[in-house]
Structures are given as structure tokens and as C-alpha cells.
Amino acid sequence: MKSILNIAQIWYNELRCICKDPGILMFILFVPFAYPLLYSYIYTNEVVNDVPVAVIDECNNSLSREFIRNIDASSDVKIVAHCNSMDEANELLMGQKTYGIIKIPASFSSDLYHGEQTRVGVYCDMGKMLNYKAILLTTTNVALAMNKDIKVERHLPATTQRQEEITKMPVEYEHVPLYNPQSGFAAFLIPPVLILIIQQTIFLGIGMSMGDSRERNRGSVIPFNKWYKNPVHIVFGKGLPYFFLYILIAVYMFTVVTRIFTLPQLGDYWTFIAFIVPYLLACIFMGMVLSSLVYRREDCIMLFVFMSVPLLFLSGLSYPGASIPEFLKYISYVFPSTFGTNGYVRITAMGASLQDVRTEYCGLWIQTGIYFVMACLYYRHQILNIVKKVKPTL
Amino acid sequence: MNNKSTYRRILAISRRELGIYSRRPLFLFCLLVAPVLCVVLFVTLMDDGLPTKLPTGIVDEDNTQISRVITRTIDALEETDIKYSYPDFTEARKAMQRGEIYAFFYIPRGTTEKAISNRQPQISFYTNDAYLLAGSLLMKDLKTASESTGMAITRENLYAHGLTETQAMGIIQPIVIESHPLNNPELDYSVYLNNVLLPGILILLITLATTYTIGLEWKQGTQKRLFAMAGNSSWIALIGKLLPQTLLFSLVFIFYDVYFYQFLRFPCNSGIFPMIMLGILTVLASQGFGVFLFGVFSGQMRLSMCICSLWGILSFSLAGFTYPVTSMAKWLEFFSWIFPLRQYYLIYVNQALNGYPASYVWTSVLTLVVFALLPVLVIRRYRTAFLKYKYKP
DSSP states (O other): OOOHHHHHHHHHHHHHHHHHHHHHHHHIIIIIHHHHHHHEEEEEETOOOOOOEEESSSSSSHHHHHHHHHHHSSSEEEEEEEEHHHHHHHHHHHHSSSSSEEEEOHHHHHHHTOOHHHHHEEEOOOOHHHHHHHHHHHHHHHHHHHHHHHHHIIIIISHHHHHHHHHHHHSSEEEEEOTTTOOHHHHHHHHHHHHHHHHHHHHHHHHHHHHHHHHHHTTTTSSTTTTOOHHHHHHHHHHHHHHHHHHHHHHIIIIHHHHTOOOOOOOHHHHHHHHHHOOOOHHHHHHHGGGHHHHHTTTHHHHHHGHHHHHHHHHTTTTTGGGOHHHHHHHTTTTTHHHHHHHHHHHHHHHOOOOTTTTHHHHHHHHHHHHHHHHHHHHHHHHHHHHHHHGGGG | HHHHHHHHHHHHHHHHHHHHHOOOOOHIIIIIIIOOOOOOHHHHHHTSSSSOOEEEEEEEEOOOOOHHHHHHHHHHHHSEEEEEOOHHHHHHHHHHHTOOOEEEEOOOOHHHHHHHHHHHOOEEEEEEESSHHHHHHHHHHHHHHHHHHHHHHHHHHHHHOOOOOOHHHHHOSSSEEEEEETTOOOOOHHHHOOOOOHHHHHHEEEEEEEEHHHHHHHHHTTTTHHHHTTTHHHHHHHHHHHHHHHHHHHHHHHHHHHIIIIIIIOOOTOOHHHHHHHHHHHHHHHHHHHHHHHHHHTHHHHHHHHHHHHHHHHHHTTTTSSOGGGGGGGGHHHHHGHHHHHHHHHHIIIITTTTOOOOGGGGHHHHHHHHHHTTEEEEEEEHHHHHHHHOOO
């Protein structure tokens, strides 16, 4: 009973300290609530449409014009200029008026009439991979479709419609993009970013509050007070306000943000809750451990903010984890975000069960355990320090 | 006040600043350790350049000579590594959920039989586009594999009719697309991303370090002493304080440039010199932006640092190097102008990547210069701040 009272008192103190501090509130309220909306809004169009390209049609025959028309008709690419020479087209490329050049050779139609292969050149600016992908994919698809028509119409005439279909495509195939039907950018990037925001803002919030108490208590992270005697009580008391707040934030992200921006949502609600609990605990305890490096309130901004970018890449979501060197993976296991983002994406976007994300789930609990013990040891050390400092004066 | 005493004052303040750094490991960390750690991390992370051999699964229900040939063909493709074989679709889907594979190829029972008897079998492939990069790389490979399966069947027929390979290819694939990814022919992701990500992190660190070191004066209540040292000139105080950082961060930028363009041989068609100049201009622009923010919020250190972080993190999205700004809402396209990283990216593409004349990006260069000059707008506020304001938590 006494310990519960004790924890409650520390909890109350921490909560009061948070509420009085606009800096902490900005990071733990404003950022988690506003940033997901902002990010989703930025990427709300999901895919790249109408990438501008220039075309050089040296052939200028009905076949080449058909080719160009088909490209222009696609949703991804838009032909904005017809150029007479490579120089003219290059000029547009340099001014970023277009991101690609499609060059149809003079022999285009005659090659096709003679049953020979003809080569269409596609030149792409490599400043953005998405543009390159859009241009290449569109031209390839248009070429494949035209190839099939040419094959049937000119070379292998069919007698029935069914036979024509078969000749066009002796083997039919189908591509199904799973878990992100549009192959959209938001659906891919937002879920891991949400989870990363949770971790980073927890680190920032706890770090700031720690820096705050150091400044107020002459370098000590805990006040000299009868409530602050047991490290376990301190860790729980300080962690609880964040835990309850972030449960709300996590639910908000999982439901409101996901729904407003129609991100993939196959996840089971209770699976998500069960998964997010160890994630939050691991983040909070690790935040406490990392905060031992924070001596001034503002230090934590310098320490934690830039880490977001490397952590996003280390998670193996934006850059395929299979291509990340082994030793970097071990480094990434230090941070809850690695397990958190991977697990979350699989639960929400792919409808995985806890069984499917067992590795991540266990990883988070192990982290929770380790960081809890480390946080307790750290506070114990701090308490002993205070005792040492105070004793001589007694 | 003559020039000589101005220099002396600036030097004295800079020396004092270096003294502050030496007492605080945090500065050492943010000015040198973090930028170097990040570059090592990202370069090793993307060591492969273009991710290859991504784990892929196969469901071969047909299990004939031909379906096994298809499997081997897929496995030989660059991005694809057929790592697991599953008995049915459900098993493969579950493996995808567990994250074992990024995609799988499905050959249903009877494929070979149908193909031989000309009854158009259907094969399919599934990519996990929640991992968009891996998903789309594999999509490209598996699409090629599917196309070539069909082509192979027609080709065998044509050979049987006595056509030569050239003749057959003219029928099967009359139009060939030859792609020329300009200046990054290997589609190296390390080139593509690191050239922008790392300067982005650096810009973030520069703006933060600027506001932090200026704010520290107020926080410790030494702003008046600094102002006196500067002979009551806000300019001298600020220049003296920021000069060491300008030099250090410029050195870091030069280190990046040399490492990327000389050592790792990233494409650098403009020569390294313009990139070094760009680096220095970016340092000045970011510092100018930091000074401006601190001035606008009249010395509220934490608020300006918060804004810097929000700004810096947002700039990775609004630089538009992953997802183009032209595909975002219209106003965001204009909004993106006020992010130094956006300008850096545009100039980098123009210079190092493509080696085009700089005249095409003069607006971006000008914008960076304007950023560097922003403190002019708030210098009067600094004067008031030096004399009147106290640190506000």
C-alpha cells in the first residue's frame, strides 16, 4: 500500500512537471498529434502521376505516333514536349521541365514492317527514383502491349478471338501487390513513421523532464525528498504518465490517422494493443536510460532529433532489411523502434497475429526487461549519490 | 571602432567559444562525432548500392521439368533470391506476414500441361508493397520472368517452324526499350539517397547547434558579458560566436564531398569544387536560418530549437527527393522553397549528378544566399535581447 502511494506521489509530481512545461508538451502532445496528420497529408496522393517527359520522334509514322499516344494515355507519364533533336530535349531536362526523354529511331516503322527488332531509347534524370520507375514502367508496358498486337496482326494471324488471345499471351500472368494495393507511398512510409514518432517524442519528453530536474536540483535527476527513495518506485512513477498518454496517442494513430488517410488497416485492435504495450514500456525505460546523458533541458534535442533518420533506415522498412549488413542489424536491435516498426507494419498493414510477429514481440519484452533494470540501477546510483552528498552536512 | 579591434574582438569571442566547446562533450558529439557516425552508418548500410538478392518464395504446385526451369530462371535474376519453397498459397502468404520473404511466385497445377496444349495457363506473383522498395524491385524482376515465360513458348514454336533467332525475336519482341538512367547507370541507391540524406542531417545539426550555442549565453546569464566583449555590437557577437561552427561544419562538408566524390567515386560531373562551395553556402544558409529563428522568438532558446527540429525533420519530406513535391498538394510545392535542403538537393542534381550549367539553378542559389542574409532582419531584436531579455525556460 505504501509503495502504491509512493508511486502515485511520484507520478503526480512528474505529471505536474510535464503540464507546466510547454517545451515538453510540444514534443509529447503537439508532435504526436499533428505530425502524423501533416505527413499523411504530404503523401496523400500516394503515387506519382503525369511525370513530364519529352519525346523525339524521328520516325513520325502512324506506328510511332500510336506508341507516343499510348504513353501519353497512361496515368504515370505525360508527354509535354515534342523535340526535334537531342539537344533540344536535353535543354528541357536541364531546366527540370521534363524528367525523361523518349527517343524513337527513324527506322522504327520500317524495322517493324520488316519484322526486325527496333530499339526505343529512354533517357531518365536520376534525381528521383520514383520518376525513373514511372517512365520506365510505362514505356515497357506500352511496348509489351504493342508487341503483342504486332505479333498477332503481322506475323501469327489467328482465326478465332480465343486463339488470338492465346497467341498474344501464351502464358497469362497477374501481379498482385499485397498489403498496399495502390503501391502507394503513404501506405508504405506513414506506418513506420508513426511508430518512430512515438519513440522519439518519448525520448525527448523524458530527456527534457530529466534535464529540467537536473537544473532544478543542482545536477541531480531526482529531488531530495522522502518519496524518492526506492528506484523501482521512481521508475514506475515517472514512467506511468507517459505510458497512459502514449496509449491514447497510439490508439489515435492506429484508428484516427489510419482511417482519415485510408492507410491499409487489416490489423486486429487487441493484437495491436497487446503489441504496443511492451513497445511503449521499452521506449519509456530506454528513454530514462538515455536521459542519463542529458544534463540540460535542451541537450536532448541535440541528441535525439537527428537520430530519427538513421533509425528509420535501420528498421529495414524504407531500405530492405535483407540488404543491411549483419552487424548493423545487431546495432538496430538496441532500439525499440526496430522491432516496433516492423511489428506494427505487419500487424496493421498485413493483418499479422502476435504469433506472426513473435520475434519482434519477444524482442520488445526483452528490451523492456533490460532497460527497466538499467533504469532502476541508474536511479539507485543517483539516490546513493545524493545520500553521499547530504551525509557530511548531517 | 577600427577594423583591427573588430577582428580582435571576433577572435576573442571565437576563442571563448572554443573554450565552451572543450568543456562540453555535447558539442564535440554534435559537431564532429554525429556527422561522421552518420556517414559511416549510411554508407555501410547501403553498401550494396542497388539491393540485390532479396528473399523470394516460390509455390510450385505444378512441379514439372518446365516449372523447375522457370524457378531457376527467376532465381538467376539480379534482385531475386528464391530462398524458400512453399507447398501452397496460404503458406507463402503466412511467410510473407512473418517477414521471411518480400514476394512470391505462384505456378498452379497444370501449368505445363496447359502450355503445351496451347490453353493459356495463368501464373501469378505477389509482392509485399508495404515494403515498397523491395516490393517494386521484385515486381520488375518477376514481371520480366513472367513475360519471358510466355515468350519462351512462342519462341520454341517459331524455332520449330524453322525461324532463326533474330527472326523469332523480331516477332516476339519487336519493340525493345533501352533504358539509360543518366549519370547513375547502376541505379545505385547509395548515390541516390546519401547525397541528400547526409546533408539533410547536417543542416538539421547546424541549425540546432546555432540556436543552442547562442541560447546558452542567455541560459547561463552571460549574454551581457558577451555583448560587452563585442563592443556592444550584435554583429560582432554573433559572428564571433558562430565562426568556429562555420569552419567546423564547412570542414565536415568538405569531408563529405571528398569522401563521396573522390573516395567512393559517386558521380560528380561538375567537379568537386562547386560542391564544396555549395557545402559552405549551405552551412551559412543554415546558420542564418538558425540565427533568424532565435531572433524572431526573441531569445526563447527552447522554442527556437523545437522549431528547428520540426523544420529539419520535415525537410526530408519536402526536399522532394523521394516523393516529388509536384505530386503533393499545390501549396506544399511553394512551401518547399523555404527548406534549405530542398535548394541543396536541386543544386546537387544540377551540379554533381548531371553537371549541367549552374544558370539553371540560380533561383536556388539565390534562395540559399537569402537564407544566409536572414539575420539582417532580426539584428535589431538581438540588440534588445542582449540588453533586456533573460532566459525563459
